[in-house]
Amino acid sequence: MSKNAKHFSIVGILIPIVTAIVYYTISTFFFELPEAASAEASIIDDLFNGHYILIAFLFAIVVVPLVYSISVFRQEEGDETDAPHIHENTTLEIAWTVLPIFLVIGFGIWGVTNYNAVIASEPDEITIYVQGYKWDWTFYYPDHDYKSDQALVLQEDVPVLLEMQSSDVIHAFWVPGFRVKQDVYPYDTENQALNFASGPDYDPEPYHFKPQVMRFTPVKEGVYRVRCAEICGTSHYSMLANVFVLSPSNYQAWLAGDYLLPPDPNLVNSQPGEGYYLDALNDFTIENGFTPPPPPELAPVEDEG
Numbered sequence: 001m002s003k004n005a006k007h008f009s010i011v012g013i014l015i016p017i018v019t020a021i022v023y024y025t026i027s028t029f030f031f032e033l034p035e036a037a038s039a040e041a042s043i044i045d046d047l048f049n050g051h052y053i054l055i056a057f058l059f060a061i062v063v064v065p066l067v068y069s070i071s072v073f074r075q076e077e078g079d080e081t082d083a084p085h086i087h088e089n090t091t092l093e094i095a096w097t098v099l100p101i102f103l104v105i106g107f108g109i110w111g112v113t114n115y116n117a118v119i120a121s122e123p124d125e126i127t128i129y130v131q132g133y134k135w136d137w138t139f140y141y142p143d144h145d146y147k148s149d150q151a152l153v154l155q156e157d158v159p160v161l162l163e164m165q166s167s168d169v170i171h172a173f174w175v176p177g178f179r180v181k182q183d184v185y186p187y188d189t190e191n192q193a194l195n196f197a198s199g200p201d202y203d204p205e206p207y208h209f210k211p212q213v214m215r216f217t218p219v220k221e222g223v224y225r226v227r228c229a230e231i232c233g234t235s236h237y238s239m240l241a242n243v244f245v246l247s248p249s250n251y252q253a254w255l256a257g258d259y260l261l262p263p264d265p266n267l268v269n270s271q272p273g274e275g276y277y278l279d280a281l282n283d284f285t286i287e288n289g290f291t292p293p294p295p296p297e298l299a300p301v302e303d304e305g
């Protein structure tokens, strides 16, 4: 084996190893995603994973040869000669131009295909209106006698079409567990009475307003969070709402008014980072109901008498 072949084979073995380590590190420690809870989540996660693998590989093909060269090709003591000067390598230049072009086009086609799959309409989807405003969300169910609630309540495995608008500034509707996100625009800042909140017959059409639409199918019972993903003012951080994904029987009970949901933590405490509340919500079922968690215990004060 020539010396060059030996160097190339060591680098060739190190590149996939480093790719795997970097991929594992970024997908496990830096960008760990919440549990996937919608039918669309796996489509988005495939794209995320594809990008992570590519990023890890591009990191490895630059850094492995660099670190290997720095460590192995040291200048000998007393050696004053220059390294060979290399000009032009047509094959290499064509390769590093053409391969990235195909990669970018390939990822583009993949992205568009997946995006079309995510936004595709479903035959039996239910429509819910969403009003975003500084700093909360309200939900309206046009098919169910104008039922509104501070929480978004969905039925497991039933596709949803959200029609959304904002009362004031641009917000963004984002449920990390569902992997879907959509900007929500103001329609008419002059006349804020004209919105979904004004009634079930509200029709944005005469105002030439097209609501923003978003589709997804929740597939796991549980409690999730909507958070605003567009910085929209001082209380942007607390522009949260709960999403309850209920079984068909619980959903029907909720529609009939027989099933009370836990209060919105926005109303109970608006401090950010109070995760214990969300943990308690996650244990919530129609059978065991909801018990707000006890306040954190204070350490007893030692009597110094």
Ligand SMILES: [Cu+2]
Pocket: 170, 171, 172, 228, 229, 230, 231, 232, 236, 239
């Ligand atoms: Cu917002």
